[in-house]
Amino acid sequence: MASIERFSFYSLLALILWLPIPLGSNRDWAWSIAEFWIAFQSILLIIAYRGNLPFEPLKQYIWLLSGLALFQLWVLFQSLPLPWEVLAFFSGKSAEIYQLVGAPEGFISLDSRMTLASLFKGIAYTMLVFNAIYLVNSSKRLKQVVLVIVISGTLQAFYAAMVVLLDIKESLVFGYSEIGIATGSFVYKNHLANYLMMTLCMGIGLIVSQLHTSPSESRHMFVKRLMEGILSRKMYIRLCLVIMVIALVMTRSRMGNTAFFAATAIGGLLALVFYKNKPRALTILVGSVIAVDTIVVGALFGLEKVKQRLVETSLGAESRDQVVVWSLDIIRDFPFTGTGMASFYTIFPMYSKADIGFYDHAHNDYIQFMVEAGIPATLLLGLVILLAFARAFHTIRKRHSRTMKGIALGCIMSIIGMLIHISVDFNLQPMANALTFILILFIANACSALPALGQLVSIPPKSNQADGLKEPEHV
Known part of the structure; x- marks a missing residue:
């Protein structure tokens, strides 16, 4: 049974690598693969525990699980036929629209089939967190998950940069046209930029977790630590960050680059002020990421073009701001119930006041979630994110473990970056980005919940024999 549990954990790592590969898992066939993958993983987990899953580990993640589960129950209610x-009691506007077209029955959702598809995705998101609670049950495994997230971002960055530098005109697998802008295996450049922003932040956290907190007592000790650092895994991760920054700049994503810069600056400032026993090299690391990566490396690979796009941005030339403004009218008509998850493209043409082209998303996830799910359900998800941020912030202030504090800092940066980036784009719509972000929310909670010594919280019999889970708490 222990081997089944380990296989389930490695399947989780493989899923992290797989998610961005099939067009960011943003096609029905692609997200269906991920849904079956997670379902199979859940079945294996139940078998590994012989059907006796302990409830004790769930207590530390109750807010995350409850928030996601309650949201899925609401989406289910949106997709049910109602008298x-x-x-009319819940959504008079929806009843009026269905009766106007002579429908035999009505739903809160104005596109019940798409809402049902969204429900299946949401269940997969919730089940992934449930699986992770039992599978990522030690500091060693937590580091492995973060490392795989960084590796996935590096592979995406390397592929995206090579396609641009080699002037490849079509993507190697799906035959999409390439126009000299990094997209990786995603279709939309901003989705790659968002994915790289998250993986970059987690990479920074991983490096911080390996920094020394005690001062070098002599020049000999300083040189020794410097050489150890150059020859250690930190340099591999540092190289990964450079590769990802190059690809991030090559996406020409204005807000993607801005979000990463802001997340690094704000997260670094929070760490310098509140980090418990902060490493002496933390200031140098944050400064080098901002100065060396963003400015020097970015200048070599196209940061000037990103700056030019920012300067040339004009509300008069952009139509996305009009989409946001007109979407406010939808929120006014459906404030509490929303129009149904994944129904934006259905309802928006009714509120469009000019021919601005086809918009299947609001290019602002705050607005789109309020349109589709309603204000109360959107606030529920916001509470889940804020609580994860609070737990990660508590970790960097109170815990002694270098591993937990460093990874928690990466989570803080990722959350800040995501909250900035989704204000101008729909980065929570592709499954690769959404699942990775939900996994980061889980990690933020895990950094506070997992034991300091890295022992397993709850495992099948004898499953801790092969893992050798011993990580001392570093002070």
Whole structure:
């Protein structure tokens, strides 16, 4: 049974690598693969525990699980056929629209089939967190998950940069046209930029977790630590960060680069002020990421073009701001119930006041979630994110473990970057980005919940024999 549990954990690592490969898992066939993958993983986990899953580990993640589960229950309710009286009570506007077209029954959702598809995705998101609670049950495994996230971002960055530098005109697998802008295996450049922003932040956290907190007592000790650092895994991770920054700049994503810069600056400032027993090299690391990576490396690989796009940005030339403004009218008509998850492209043409082209997303996830899920459900998800941020912040202030504090700092940066980036784009719509972000929210909670010594929280019999999980708490 222990071997099944380990296989389930490695399947989780493989899933992290797989998610961005099939077009960011943003096609129905691609996200269906991920849904079956997670379902199979859940079945294996139940078998590994012989059907006796302990509930003790769930207590530390109750807010994350409850928030996601309650949201999925609401999406389920949106997709159910309701009697006209009940529908009129919850959403008079939806009842009016269905009766206007002579429908035999009505739903809160104005596109119940797409809402049902969204429900299946949401269940997969919730089940992934449930699986991770039991599988990522030690500091060693937590580091492995973060390392695989960084590796996945590096592979995406390397592939995206090579396609641009080699002037490849079509993507190697799906035959999409390439126009000299890094997209990786994603279709949309901003989705790659968002994915790289998250993986970069987690990479920074991983490096911070390996920095020394005690001062060098002599010049000999300083040189020794310097050489050890150059020859250690930190340099591999540092090289990964450079590769990812190059690809991030090559996406020409204005807000993607801005979000990463802001997340690094704000997260670094929070660390310098609140980090418990902060490493002496933390200031140098944050400064080098901002100065060396963003400015020097970025200048060599196209940062000037990103700056030019920012300067040339004009509300008069952009139509996305009009989409946001007109979407406010939808929120006004459906403030509490929303129009149904994944229904934006259905309802928006009714509120469009000019021919600005086809928009299947609001290019602002705050607005789109309020349109589709309603204000209360959106606030519920916001609370889940804020609580994860609070737990990560508590970790860097109170815990002694270098591993937990460093990874928690990476989570803080990722959350800040995501909250900035989704204000101008729909980065929570592709499954690769959404699942990775949800996994980061789990990691933020795990940094506070997992034991300091890295022992397993709850495992099948004898499953801790092969892992050798011993990581001393560093002070």
